[in-house]
Amino acid sequence: MADLTIAVDANGADLGPAEVAAGAALAAAQGVRVLLFGPAAEIGEVPEGVTVVDAPVSIAKAADPARAARSTPDASIVLAAKAVAAGEADALVSGGSTGAALAAGLFNIKRGRGIHRPALAIPVPIPGHPVTLLDVGANAEARPEHLVQFAFMGAVLATAVLGVERPRVGLLSNGTEATRGTQTVLDAHAQLTERMAGATALEFVGNIEGTDITNGSVDVVVTDGFTGNVSLKLMEGVSKVLLGAVRDAAMSSGRAKAGGLLLKPALGGLRDELDPEAHGGAYLLGLRRLGVVPHGRFSRRGFSQAILLAARGARGDLVGSTHAALEAAGALKRSPAGETPARPEAPAAPTGEASSVSSS
Amino acid sequence: MADLTIAVDANGADLGPAEVAAGAALAAAQGVRVLLFGPAAEIGEVPEGVTVVDAPVSIAKAADPARAARSTPDASIVLAAKAVAAGEADALVSGGSTGAALAAGLFNIKRGRGIHRPALAIPVPIPGHPVTLLDVGANAEARPEHLVQFAFMGAVLATAVLGVERPRVGLLSNGTEATRGTQTVLDAHAQLTERMAGATALEFVGNIEGTDITNGSVDVVVTDGFTGNVSLKLMEGVSKVLLGAVRDAAMSSGRAKAGGLLLKPALGGLRDELDPEAHGGAYLLGLRRLGVVPHGRFSRRGFSQAILLAARGARGDLVGSTHAALEAAGALKRSPAGETPARPEAPAAPTGEASSVSSS
Incomplete structure (x- = not known):
């Protein structure tokens, strides 16, 4: 998996950014490159394969994560999502607020073409x-x-x-x-x-x-x-x-x-x-690139598994294969008649986790 | 509980009417009187405390239980519900189709006054x-x-x-x-x-x-x-x-x-x-008298527990206490303005278990 880079939000984990960084180090030891967005001062030394981007601002505890994701461009989860959107990383991992990850993903990585709504999918052991x-x-x-x-x-x-x-x-x-x-x-x-x-x-x-x-x-x-x-x-x-x-x-x-x-x-x-x-958490599916949402209570082991899960999904081209399967089945959302197909899609407004997400 | 009578449908249980009868016998030994509706020929000898009403017709496997409950007046579950409605028994027990029990209950026992919908409630161990x-x-x-x-x-x-x-x-x-x-x-x-x-x-x-x-x-x-x-x-x-x-x-x-x-x-x-x-099954609440729905796979032991559960609920005046609690909270359904309150209520059309139940 040496050719893959995963953008990881170090904020929001119960055990703090240093624990996420330790998880990143474990994953890096398996050959995955990690872009780690979080407070550099709390993270300290990092091993080979992990690049820290100083991003001390956290919206992991925001009462309205969707609004926070829109109004806080320097939040670690937003910067991580932007890195994925820009192609600097292949997938996103965040153990902070799921609503914030979803909103940051929708605003920056965007929904996949023809996808109605993103979904959280978990392989249950x-x-x-x-x-x-x-x-x-x-x-x-x-x-x-x-x-x-x-x-x-x-x-x-x-x-x-x-x-x-x-x-x-x-x-x-x-x-x-x-x-x-x-x-x-x-x-x-x-x-x-x-x-x-x-x-x-x-x-x-x-x-x-x-x-x-x-x-x-x-x-x-x-x-x-x-x-x-x-x-x-x-x-x-x-x-x-x-x-x-x-x-x-x-x-x-x-x-x-x-x-x-x-x-x-x-x-x-x-x-x-x-x-x-041991299983790394849930995939966030339906965006143009993959996300993984580990539980905030995870230790370094869980975070390293989440990063490896993201790498596995990216290597398996989950996003591309899903698009192909939906297209073959005729299950992609069609552009409304008369609408220019090239017009950027407005992100959906998922209820629940990010109930007030709307187009920025 | 010697003063209580429970109407029991002997049809629909996986192990057959004789097994339900054996359960009725166990409950009768605890002092509950049982009116058992089922095929007398298959039930045979019954002990003191159990009265068998010959009712060989079963709608437990009907594809449309609501329709069957309406069109089969001699079905065992319908006869049992009628006995409860007539005050011959204090509660209903059936291990056959839940949809049929619900429909027979709605048509014959009727919804409680001010109740929107019946519900199945189970004490989970x-x-x-x-x-x-x-x-x-x-x-x-x-x-x-x-x-x-x-x-x-x-x-x-x-x-x-x-x-x-x-x-x-x-x-x-x-x-x-x-x-x-x-x-x-x-x-x-x-x-x-x-x-x-x-x-x-x-x-x-x-x-x-x-x-x-x-x-x-x-x-x-x-x-x-x-x-x-x-x-x-x-x-x-x-x-x-x-x-x-x-x-x-x-x-x-x-x-x-x-x-x-x-x-x-x-x-x-x-x-x-x-x-x-060991727990007897689920209460059917919201009718004018109580019901209990044991699982059809139960043995005599489960059926006897279901009958005792029904007796316990009837003795505790579940129906009356629920009405009083709803009334005190102002949560009873109000008659639409202009409607004569004495007009009999049309049974609800619950989706799912009895999806096509409607007023008879």
């Missing part, structure tokens, strides 16, 4: 069979044509990054029958059935329900950013409470304690498999 | 702190005023059935800030803040996110039937895959096997705690 879930929070509400694009985005990701040959794509609903769901889901189901008919690179398996997210029956789960966000966080919550209950059970008697000690190494492997840090 | 989640599937879409009523329904349930003194009620969203969520959630948030201000019987904690469902920070989770259904099934799915992974870890080496054997009794307690059968 289900033991035995990872599943790509999207949207996990870029848009609280989605129209059917958004969900259709998310389906192709997710399928291309599963193939390019996770190596799934013919991803099975499911539309999340409150039942598996095609008649189940909100009106948006019913319409998306009909459109997906049409768009994915005859596709050889992926398979639309129809509606799926909550249990199907984890049972290995699909590789990609498509939903709006509200349900996706709730689902992702609920999975984290259930994992935490269950593994905690297993730990409690292993402390409940002398016999159980002995068992827990013997079982510990094997359970440690499971805990590592489930650890979000 | 989170280790250490059960949480009541609703709606888990009666309505795929919900308007803000529906979510407001669900909040009061859930709070009353938590108090009357689970003994929670001042339940903390959370509105499920894609972030904890009041500005997060779909437009429906934002509106519901504002209405709940107003309706629950000064309430002493419950507390509105505002928006919660997916992780908060399991971390003990709330007693009641309010959401639409789409998100609620996905969440409930996802919790089941994650539990299954995680406990399976723990089991696999305990088979991964000789050392781990020994540990697993020692730990087994303690983990068995956890498995029992999580077992849906």
